[in-house]
Amino acid sequence: MWKCFNFALGFHSRERPIGKHLSSPIHSMSSQPRMLPEDEYNQKLVSNVHPADWVNPTPSGKYNLVVIGAGTAGLVTAAGAAGLGAKVALIERQFMGGDCLNVGCVPSKAIISAARVAAAVRDAGEFGVNVPPGTEVDFGKVMERMRKLRSDIAPHDSVKRFAALGIDVYLGQGSFIDSSTLTVDGTPLSFSKAVICTGARASAPPITGLDKVPYLTNETLFSLTELPKRIGIIGAGPIGCEMAQAFASFGSKVYLVESAPGILIKEDPDAAAIIREHLDRDGVKLLCCGKDLELSPGETGGIRLRVESEGKGYDIEVDQILVAVGRAPNVEGMALEKASVEYTKKGVTINDKFRTTNKRIYAAGDICSPYQFTHAADFMARAVIRNTLFFGRAKHSALVIPWCTYTSPELAHVGLNPSDAEQQGIEIDTFTQPMSGVDRAILEGKTDGFVRVHVRKGSDEIVGSTIVAENAGDMIGSLSIAMTQGIGLGSIANCIHPYPTQGEAVRKVGDLYNKTRLTPRVASIMKRLIAWQR
Ligand SMILES: Cc1cc2nc3c(=O)[nH]c(=O)nc-3n(C[C@H](O)[C@H](O)[C@H](O)COP(=O)(O)OP(=O)(O)OC[C@H]3O[C@@H](n4cnc5c(N)ncnc54)[C@H](O)[C@@H]3O)c2cc1C
Numbered sequence: 001m002w003k004c005f006n007f008a009l010g011f012h013s014r015e016r017p018i019g020k021h022l023s024s025p026i027h028s029m030s031s032q033p034r035m036l037p038e039d040e041y042n043q044k045l046v047s048n049v050h051p052a053d054w055v056n057p058t059p060s061g062k063y064n065l066v067v068i069g070a071g072t073a074g075l076v077t078a079a080g081a082a083g084l085g086a087k088v089a090l091i092e093r094q095f096m097g098g099d100c101l102n103v104g105c106v107p108s109k110a111i112i113s114a115a116r117v118a119a120a121v122r123d124a125g126e127f128g129v130n131v132p133p134g135t136e137v138d139f140g141k142v143m144e145r146m147r148k149l150r151s152d153i154a155p156h157d158s159v160k161r162f163a164a165l166g167i168d169v170y171l172g173q174g175s176f177i178d179s180s181t182l183t184v185d186g187t188p189l190s191f192s193k194a195v196i197c198t199g200a201r202a203s204a205p206p207i208t209g210l211d212k213v214p215y216l217t218n219e220t221l222f223s224l225t226e227l228p229k230r231i232g233i234i235g236a237g238p239i240g241c242e243m244a245q246a247f248a249s250f251g252s253k254v255y256l257v258e259s260a261p262g263i264l265i266k267e268d269p270d271a272a273a274i275i276r277e278h279l280d281r282d283g284v285k286l287l288c289c290g291k292d293l294e295l296s297p298g299e300t301g302g303i304r305l306r307v308e309s310e311g312k313g314y315d316i317e318v319d320q321i322l323v324a325v326g327r328a329p330n331v332e333g334m335a336l337e338k339a340s341v342e343y344t345k346k347g348v349t350i351n352d353k354f355r356t357t358n359k360r361i362y363a364a365g366d367i368c369s370p371y372q373f374t375h376a377a378d379f380m381a382r383a384v385i386r387n388t389l390f391f392g393r394a395k396h397s398a399l400v401i402p403w404c405t406y407t408s409p410e411l412a413h414v415g416l417n418p419s420d421a422e423q424q425g426i427e428i429d430t431f432t433q434p435m436s437g438v439d440r441a442i443l444e445g446k447t448d449g450f451v452r453v454h455v456r457k458g459s460d461e462i463v464g465s466t467i468v469a470e471n472a473g474d475m476i477g478s479l480s481i482a483m484t485q486g487i488g489l490g491s492i493a494n495c496i497h498p499y500p501t502q503g504e505a506v507r508k509v510g511d512l513y514n515k516t517r518l519t520p521r522v523a524s525i526m527k528r529l530i531a532w533q534r
Helices: 002-009 040-049 072-083 098-103 105-122 139-157 159-164 238-250 269-281 374-389 418-423 439-444 472-485 489-493 504-516 520-533
Strands: 063-068 088-092 168-171 174-178 181-184 187-196 200-202 230-234 253-257 285-287 291-297 303-309 312-318 320-323 327-329 361-363 403-405 410-415 428-434 450-456 462-469
Touching: 040 098, 040 139, 040 159, 063 072, 063 374, 072 088, 072 098, 072 159, 072 187, 072 374, 088 187, 098 105, 098 139, 105 139, 105 238, 139 159, 159 168, 187 374, 230 238, 230 312, 238 253, 238 269, 238 403, 253 303, 253 312, 269 285, 269 410, 269 462, 303 320, 361 374, 403 472, 410 472, 418 428, 418 462, 428 504, 439 504, 450 504, 462 472, 472 489, 472 504, 489 504
Parallel strands: 063 088, 063 187, 088 168, 187 361, 230 253, 230 320, 253 285
Antiparallel strands: 174 181, 181 187, 200 327, 291 303, 303 312, 403 410, 410 462, 428 450, 450 462
């Protein structure tokens, strides 16, 4: 049955703003939101995701499902439920597509692709390809390309498309009147079930002077049209590291400030260390263990950034600051109290079946989960449809959620790492294949990194994996499949991979596991068997 259910979802599932931070504001919440610069591409984007001439429908009776927020979680929930015959309303106060399309995955990966081209040109000499000196990055064009691609993708998430799927799309702020009614700009919508998919936004960390200077977040970064000569990026998590490397490849002087002793602190330290080495090589100045960070207006029109890092004081002037630390859940303005929906500063409280403290109301995506990824929002939404409409029992804890940081090389992970395993009392065996032993990586000149797989001790059951490699994000998929389908590491070794590919590294880890099965006893039996055949 759930296979048909996933088929019904197929027509949406694309794996695809607020404060004084807006040096180039992109929106207002109450009126028509704007995306700067207002060129032909952003006009096309907005005409798809928040058309100015859209007239909200008039509700006709009770909805099976009202979905608040039209980011990935909301779009997948609405499309899936409507595809299965439910009467659905979808409410969005700003841009359909949410963060991912407008100010997250899509624009960031578009500019990372340009940064990779810039890095390839920079390194072309190593391949015997001589590029004329003085080759420059046209940042204006990089951003224009990004805006064009984003607007090309936008119809997929558009108001028109979702209305054509039979969904009542309401543009406006959704808030609860009571436990079974919502209102959008004064129009009451009564529901049998509701799903809160309102996502998260960049949070303003308590940094001295942050309120006295203009700064960028992911909500405004992609509106830049000029390359900052010097940029200070606060936070060396995935977004901070990705953007630091991209801007350094474009030619900015990048200062990456992090209060922890290293970058990407949720990852295995040796994996993060490889990324750190690459950031360093690409010219990013990393200021780790940053203490007493202070921002103030600079003397030459920029922003003065003072910080102590590893015992040394820095006093730098930069042209832009990007704050990339922490996310705050969008819980405000929904009158959650009126519907008895509890929340904390981490977001809406749910049980393992995605239900909030009101039994009619569920939540999915960044608003309720520590796994803040588009694919996670997508699969939470699928689970929520089952649980709301079909008495399903899909659980948050059952989701196997991989993730990837799109630096060069990429760093991808799924399942447990050694410290998680220790905490959970799970004994593991670990197998690691360095990329320097993989022919394709050697031929591409990209040998930094490894594929590491953890199995439950004494078995080949995969419990986790970390990959650092050029296409780690693509490679982790095969390990996620193995984990969800119960395919052991030994079986991966038996699967023929094309030569030469980076994916062979995963098979080679399987070979490493199989070698451990050749115990001295098994080896001696095999030797005797072969001798007997002579
Ligand atoms: C710079 C950046 C890069 C990223 N890159 C990746 C990546 O490469 N891969 C990946 O998997 N993830 C990435 N992410 C994370 C990804 O964007 C989010 O996990 C995903 O967008 C979450 O989807 P969502 O539906 O939960 O929330 P959102 O996308 O935030 O959507 C929530 C929607 O709800 C609307 N809303 C809020 N309150 C109300 C209300 N009261 N009434 C009506 N509407 C409301 C908002 O306007 C918004 O449109 C990135 C994020 C950022 C910031």
